[in-house]
Amino acid sequence: MNKNKFMESYIENLQRITLKNFAETSDKDRYFALCDTIMELINQEWRNCKNRTRRSRKAYYFSAEFLVGRSLGNNLINLGIYDEVKEILSEIDIDFESIENFEDDAALGNGGLGRLAACFMDSAATQKLDMYGYGVRYREGLFKQKIENGFQVEGGDHWIKDGDGWSIRVESDSKIVKFRDQTVKAVPYDMPMLGFENEQVNTLRLWQAEPFEEFDFSYFNNFQYDKAVEEKNRAEDITRVLYPNDMQREGRVLRLKQQYFFCSASIQDMVSKYKRYFDHDLQFEDFSKYHIIQLNDTHPIIAIPELIRVLVDENGIEFERAVEITKNTFAFTNHTVLQEALESWPKDIMLEVCPRCFDIIKKLNENLVKEFKEKGLSEEAIDPYRIIRFDQVRMANLAIVMSKSVNGVAKLHTQILKDDTFKNWYKLMPEKFNNKTNGITPRRWLVYSNIKLSNFITEKLGSDDWKYDLTKLKDLEKYLDDEKTLEEINQIKFENKKELAKYILENEGISINPNSIFDIQVKRIHEYKRQHLNLLHIINLYHKLKKNPDMDFYPTTFILGGKAAPGYFRAKAIIKLANEIARVINNDEEVNDKIKVVFVNNYRVSYGEKLFPAADISEQISTAGKEASGTGNMKFMLNGALTLGTYDGANIEIFENAGVENNYLFGAKVEELNEIYDSYNPKEFYYKNEDIKDAVDTLLSGELNDNDSYMFLDIYNCLINPQGGEKADTYFVLKDFEDYKKTHEKINKEYSDRLTWARKSLKNIANAGYFSSDRTILEYAKDIWKL
Ligand code: HBZ
Numbered sequence: 001m002n003k004n005k006f007m008e009s010y011i012e013n014l015q016r017i018t019l020k021n022f023a024e025t026s027d028k029d030r031y032f033a034l035c036d037t038i039m040e041l042i043n044q045e046w047r048n049c050k051n052r053t054r055r056s057r058k059a060y061y062f063s064a065e066f067l068v069g070r071s072l073g074n075n076l077i078n079l080g081i082y083d084e085v086k087e088i089l090s091e092i093d094i095d096f097e098s099i100e101n102f103e104d105d106a107a108l109g110n111g112g113l114g115r116l117a118a119c120f121m122d123s124a125a126t127q128k129l130d131m132y133g134y135g136v137r138y139r140e141g142l143f144k145q146k147i148e149n150g151f152q153v154e155g156g157d158h159w160i161k162d163g164d165g166w167s168i169r170v171e172s173d174s175k176i177v178k179f180r181d182q183t184v185k186a187v188p189y190d191m192p193m194l195g196f197e198n199e200q201v202n203t204l205r206l207w208q209a210e211p212f213e214e215f216d217f218s219y220f221n222n223f224q225y226d227k228a229v230e231e232k233n234r235a236e237d238i239t240r241v242l243y244p245n246d247m248q249r250e251g252r253v254l255r256l257k258q259q260y261f262f263c264s265a266s267i268q269d270m271v272s273k274y275k276r277y278f279d280h281d282l283q284f285e286d287f288s289k290y291h292i293i294q295l296n297d298t299h300p301i302i303a304i305p306e307l308i309r310v311l312v313d314e315n316g317i318e319f320e321r322a323v324e325i326t327k328n329t330f331a332f333t334n335h336t337v338l339q340e341a342l343e344s345w346p347k348d349i350m351l352e353v354c355p356r357c358f359d360i361i362k363k364l365n366e367n368l369v370k371e372f373k374e375k376g377l378s379e380e381a382i383d384p385y386r387i388i389r390f391d392q393v394r395m396a397n398l399a400i401v402m403s404k405s406v407n408g409v410a411k412l413h414t415q416i417l418k419d420d421t422f423k424n425w426y427k428l429m430p431e432k433f434n435n436k437t438n439g440i441t442p443r444r445w446l447v448y449s450n451i452k453l454s455n456f457i458t459e460k461l462g463s464d465d466w467k468y469d470l471t472k473l474k475d476l477e478k479y480l481d482d483e484k485t486l487e488e489i490n491q492i493k494f495e496n497k498k499e500l501a502k503y504i505l506e507n508e509g510i511s512i513n514p515n516s517i518f519d520i521q522v523k524r525i526h527e528y529k530r531q532h533l534n535l536l537h538i539i540n541l542y543h544k545l546k547k548n549p550d551m552d553f554y555p556t557t558f559i560l561g562g563k564a565a566p567g568y569f570r571a572k573a574i575i576k577l578a579n580e581i582a583r584v585i586n587n588d589e590e591v592n593d594k595i596k597v598v599f600v601n602n603y604r605v606s607y608g609e610k611l612f613p614a615a616d617i618s619e620q621i622s623t624a625g626k627e628a629s630g631t632g633n634m635k636f637m638l639n640g641a642l643t644l645g646t647y648d649g650a651n652i653e654i655f656e657n658a659g660v661e662n663n664y665l666f667g668a669k670v671e672e673l674n675e676i677y678d679s680y681n682p683k684e685f686y687y688k689n690e691d692i693k694d695a696v697d698t699l700l701s702g703e704l705n706d707n708d709s710y711m712f713l714d715i716y717n718c719l720i721n722p723q724g725g726e727k728a729d730t731y732f733v734l735k736d737f738e739d740y741k742k743t744h745e746k747i748n749k750e751y752s753d754r755l756t757w758a759r760k761s762l763k764n765i766a767n768a769g770y771f772s773s774d775r776t777i778l779e780y781a782k783d784i785w786k787l
Contacts, residue, residue, distance in 0.1 A: 001041070001081050007088050010037045022092075028162060030094055031072070031102040034085075035165025038075055039192070046192050046201040049130075054277045057289065059124070059131040059785045062266060062303055063117040063296035064259060065242070066135045066204060067109030067142075068191075069444070069605030071166045072100055077448045078122070078194040104159040105604050106166075107141035108206070110246035111524040112438075112631050113335045115605065116409075116773075117296055119631070120780075122441040123773040125195035125202045126468070129781050134266035134300075136258060137167075137189050137206035140241040145563050145602040149707065150579035154244075154566050167191050167206070175265040175272075176212065179257060180355050184235040185210045186265035196443050196467065207265045209238035245565045246524050247336055249343045253352060256302070256345055260354045263303035271310050284317055288328035292785045295332045295403070298343040298395040304330055304402045305357035305364070313356070319363070323402075331405035331784050333436070334396070336628050337413070337421045338528065347391040361393055368401060384424040400425050400432070405784045409438045410629035410650040412670070436780055437653055438629040439773035442470050445635045449609035452492045453639065457765075460485065471769035476762060486758035493616070493640060493761070500614035504559075504598055510586060512596050516555035517751050519644075520636070521619035522603050522611055525564040525571040528626040532574050532715060533733045534560065534619055536695040537741055538581055538597060543694055545591045554748045557596045559611070561603035570718060573711035575599065580704045580712075608632075612639045616757075617664075617747060620645035621740065623731040625670040627651075634771040640761040644743060646736070650771070657767040662760040666743040667736040682720050682729035685737065692737050696720060 011022060014033035018025050025033075076082040086096045109115060117133065124131035143154040167189040175186045186207040193202040211232045219228040238261050243250045270291055275282060278290070295301055304326060311322035350358040365387040372382045383389065387397045400406055400422065408414030414435035418426040426433055447454045447467055458464045460479060466472040479485035497514040505511050521534055538558055545551060560578050564571030582597035600607060618636030620627070620643055627649035637643060637654055645651040646667040655663055686692050698704060699716040706712040722728040729735070751757055769775075781787040 001079075001084065003084060003088060006037065006041070006081075006085070007092070009040065010034065010088070011092070013037050013040075027098050027102045031099045032163055032165050034072065034089075034099060038072075038079070039165070039168075041079070042075075042192055042194065042201055045199050046203075048199075049201045050203070053130045054273075055290075056130055057787060058291065059129065059781070059787060060266070060270065060291060060293045061117060061120060061124075061131055061133045061296065062263065062293055062300035063114070063133065063135050064262070064299035065109030065114030065296070066106075066117045066121070066133060066206070067111070067114030067605060068106040068118045068121075068204075069115075069609075070100070070103045070105055071191075072103050073448050074122075074444050075166075075192075075194055077443055078126075078196045080197040082448075103165075104157075104162075105141070105606050106159060107157055107604055108135070108138050108242060110142060110242070110244065112629070113246070113297055116335075116438055116631060119439065119441040119444075119773040120777055121193040121202065121204055122196075122443060123439070123777040124781075125193045125200045126198065126441075126443070127774055127778055127781070128195060128198060128200045129777060129787055131202055131777075131787075133193065133202070133204035134262065134269075135204065135206050136239055136242075136262045137208040138239055138242040139208075139236070142242055142563065142604075143244055143566065147575075147579060147599065147601050150576050150583065151707075151709070152564055152572050152575045164189070170205075173269065175207075175268045177209075177261050177264045177268075179260070179353055180351070182234065183212045184238060184261070185212050186261060188265070188269070205266070205269070207239070207262045209235050209261055211235040244563070245567070247338050247341045247526060247528075248565060248568070249341055251346075251349075253349055256349055256353045259299055260302050260306070260357070263300050264306050264354075267303055267306045267310055271307075271315070284311060284315065284325055285321070287311075287325050291329055292787075293330050294780065294784070295330060295399060297333060297335045298399065301332070301343075301395045301399045302354065302357060304398060305360040306354075308360050309356050312360075323364070323367075327402055328404060330399070330403040331407070332396075332399040332403040333407050333409065334413075334417060334421070334628075335409055337416050338626065343395040344392040345395065347388070347393065350393055358393070361387060361398060364398070364401065385428075396422070397425075400429075404432065405434060406432045407434050407436045407784070408628065409436060410653060411435055411437060412625070412652055413628040413649060416625060416670075434783060436776055436783075437650060437770075438631050438634070439771050439776035440631050440634045440638070441773050442467065442638065444609070445612065446638050450496065450613035450639055452495055453613065453765075456488060456492055466769075468774075469769075470772035470774065473766050473769045476766040480759055480762060480766075483755060486755050486762065489640065489758045489761055490754055493614070496613040500610055503610055504600065508598055508600060510582075510596065510598050512557045512598060513555060513593070516557045516596070517616050517748070518557050518559060518614055519617040519619065520559045520611055520615040520641070521621070522559070522561040522600070522608060523630075523632050525562045525568075525574050527570060527574075527718070527731050528623050530621050530623060530731055530733055530736075531560060531562070532577065532719075533621055533736065533740060534558070535574070535577050535581055536692075536733070536737065537744060538585070538595070539698050540691045540695040540741065541744070542581075542585050542588075542591060542595065543698075545594055546588075549590060552749075553594055554751050555594045556748065557598065559598045559600060561600035561607065561611070563603065569711075570714055573706075573709075573714050576706055576709065576711045577699075577704070577715060580706065584704065608635065612636055612641070615639065615641035616751070617641060618643045618645070620648070620651050621667070621736075622646060622648050623736075624648045624668055624673055626731070634768065637764045637771065638768040640765050642747075642757075642760055642764060644747065653770070654764075657770050658764045659767075662763040664743045664747055666739040668732060673732060680729070680732070680735065682732075682734040685734040686720050689734075689738055691741060692734055695737075696734075 618641040644664040
C-alpha cells in the first residue's frame with residue numbers, strides 16, 4: 001500500500017461524501033470515508049476473485065445467521081495495513097479508536113451458530129477456498145439489551161441506519177421470490193470476506209426483501225396510498241428482523257418466509273449463473289460437480305426442495321434426475337441435540353408459504369416410504385424416518401435423506417448424534433456421518449483483539465507464521481520453564497485486565513480490581529448452560545465470606561454476560577438474579593474488596609473482543625451432553641484463560657489438547673447422567689448439603705429482591721419444586737454443585753502460585769492451534785466438499 005496515496009484518497013473521500021472541510025467532519029463521516037477508502041483498495045482483488053472463480057467448483061455456505069460483528073479493524077488486519085492506517089490517521093490527528101467505536105456490530109445472528117459462520121468466512125478466504133456465503137440482510141439485528149432495575153429490556157438494533165460501509169448492492173442480480181400469496185424482489189448486498197494477507201476476497205451475499213414493484217400504480221392512481229405503502233411494508237417485513245430465539249424453534253409463518261426467501265433467491269442465483277457461465281455444454285448432471293451446499297443447521301433446509309423445483313419446473317428436468325442431482329449437492333450440519341430446537345413445519349404453514357415445495361417434499365416422503373417397504377420394513381419401523389408425520393414436515397429428516405454428509409460439531413456431539421438423536425439414520429447410512437470439531441478465527445480472536453499477546457508470540461517464535469498455521473503455537477512450549485517468559489505472560493494478562501476494568505467502569509459503572517481473579521462466563525443465557533449454577537455458587541461464597549471474613553481467599557471478580565430470548569422467562573430470571581446478586585455484593589463493604597460481581601450489559605461480538613483477552617478463568621459449565629461444542633471456550637483458551645468446565649462439547653478436546661491437569665474439570669459425565677436420569681432427585685442433594693441448601697434458600701429468603709416478579713421463585717421451583725409435570729432440575733445443577741464448589745476452592749488456592757498458573761496458561765495457548773477454524777474449514781473442504 002502506498003501511504004501517501006491512501007491518505008490522499010481518504011481525505012478526498014471524506015470531503016466528497018460530506019461536502020465539509022476536514023476540521024468540520026464528525027467521527028461518523030470519518031468512519032464512512034475510511035470504509036470507502038478500504039473498499040476502493042480491495043475492489044480490484046475482489047473482482048479478480050469473482051472472475052477467476054466463475055467456472056470453478058465452489059462451496060456455498062447457506063446460513064440464516066452470520067454474526068459478523070465489526071469489520072473495520074478485522075479488515076485492516078487481514079489486509080495487513082492495521083498499523084499503517086492507524087499511523088496515517090494519527091498524522092492527521094484522527095483517533096482511530098473513536099472511529100472504530102462508531103461502527104455498530106453487524107449482529108445478524110444469535111450466538112454460536114451465527115458466529116461460527118462468520119469465522120468460517122474468514123478461514124475459507126484465508127485458506128484460499130472458494131466459498132460463497134448466502135444469508136439474510138436483516139434490517140434489525142439481534143436486539144440490544146438494556147438492564148433496567150436488573151431486568152433485561154430489549155431495544156431495536158437498526159444497525160444500518162447511518163449507512164452500510166461494507167456492502168455493495170448488486171441490483172442487477174436481483175431475483176424474484178414467489179410465495180403463495182405474495183411476490184417479492186430479493187436484492188443482494190455483497191460483503192467482501194478478506195483472506196489474511198493473501199489477496200483472496202470471497203463474497204458474503206445477503207438478500208434483502210423489497211416490493212416487486214416499488215409502487216403499485218393502480219393503487220396510487222386510485223388514491224389508495226395506504227394500500228400501496230402496505231404492500232411495500234409487507235415485502236420489507238420479510239427481512240425486517242432477526243428472530244431472537246436461539247436453541248428454540250420459531251414456528252411463525254414469517255420465519256418460514258424468511259427461510260424460503262433467502263434459500264430461493266440463493267438457489268436461483270446459483271442456477272442462473274451456472275446457465276450463464278457453463279451454457280455452451282449445459283448438463284445439469286454436472287451441477288453437483290461445481291456446487292456443494294453446506295446447510296448450517298435446519299434453517300436453510302428448504303433449499304433442498306427449492307433446487308428440485310427450479311430444476312424440474314423451470315428447467316424441464318425429470319423429477320428423479322433432479323433428486324439425484326440434489327442428493328449430490330447438499331451436506332448438513334447439526335448444531336444442537338436439544339429437542340426444542342429441531343425444526344418441524346406444519347403442513348398448513350408450508351402450504352401457505354411455498355406450496356410447490358410441500359408437493360415436492362411429499363413426493364420425496366412417498367418415495368422414501370416406498371423404498372423402505374420394498375426392503376421389508378414395517379409401517380412402525382418406518383416411522384422414525386418419515387419426512388412428514390402427523391402433518392408435520394421434519395426438516396432434519398429431509399436433510400439427512402437428501403444430503404451426502406451429516407456432521408456434528410465436536411467429537412462427543414457427533415457421537416451423541418450417532419447413538420441417540422439420529423440413531424436410526426446412523427444404522428441405515430453410517431457412511432454419511434462425520435465429525436467436524438468447530439474452530440475460531442485467530443485473526444479476530446487474537447491478532448486483532450489481543451495485540452499485546454499477539455506481538456509477544458511473534459517475538460517469542462521469531463516469526464508470525466503462526467497466524468497462518470496456528471499449530472505453530474506449539475513451539476511456545478519451549479518456554480514452559482522459562483521464568484521470564486512466564487512473568488511476561490502474567491504481565492500481559494494484567495495489562496489486559498486493567499483495560500477491561502477501565503472499560504467496565506465506563507460502561508457498567510462498577511469498579512473492579514485488576515489484581516483479582518477474573519472469572520468470566522459470557523454466552524447466551526440458557527438453563528443448559530447453567531449460569532444459575534455459577535450464581536448459586538457466588539451466593540454461597542458470599543455468605544461464607546460474611547461469616548468468616550478472615551477466610552483464606554484470593555479476591556475474585558465474577559463477570560457474567562449474555563442475552564436471554566425475549567420470551568424465555570427463566571433465562572430472564574437468571575439475568576435478574578445476576579444483577580441482584582451484583583447489587584447486594586458490590587454494595588456490601590465487608591466483602592466488596594474480596595468479591596465483585598459484574599453483569600455486563602449487551603454482550604456481543606465487540607464486547608467479547610475485550611473480555612476474552614482479560615480472563616483468568618473461562619466458565620464452560622453446561623450439563624454434560626448438552627453443549628454441542630461451544631466456541632467461546634476456544635476464544636478463552638487461545639487468550640490464555642484456564643477452563644473451568646464440564647466434560648462436554650469441545651471442552652473435552654480442550655482438556656485433551658492442553659492437558660486436563662492444566663485446566664479444571666468437574667461434574668458428572670454423560671453416561672452417569674443417562675444412568676440416573678429417571679431416579680434423580682435433587683432434593684436429596686438439597687437436604688444433604690448445607691451449602692446447596694443455603695444457596696437455594698436464599699432465592700426465597702428475602703435477602704435478594706426480585707421486585708415481585710416471581711422470578712426467583714421460578715428458579716427455586718425449577719430446581720426442587722417442579723410445577724405442572726415438569727421434572728425437577730433437568731440440568732443437574734444441584735448434582736454438580738459440590739464438585740463445582742470444590743473446584744473453585746482449588747482454583748482460588750492455586751491462583752496465588754503465579755508462575756505455575758502462567759505455565760498452565762502458556763500450555764493452553766500453545767495447544768490452542770487445533771481450534772483454529774482454518775483447520776475446521778480445511779476438513780470440510782477435504783472430506784465433504786472435495787474442493
Ligand atoms: O452452535 C450452537 C451450539 O449451542 C454450540 O455448542 C456450538 O458451538 C455452536 C456452533 O456449532 N448452536 C446454536 O447457536 N444454535 C442456534 O443459534 C440456533 C438458533 C436458532 C434455532 C436453533 C438453534 O432455531
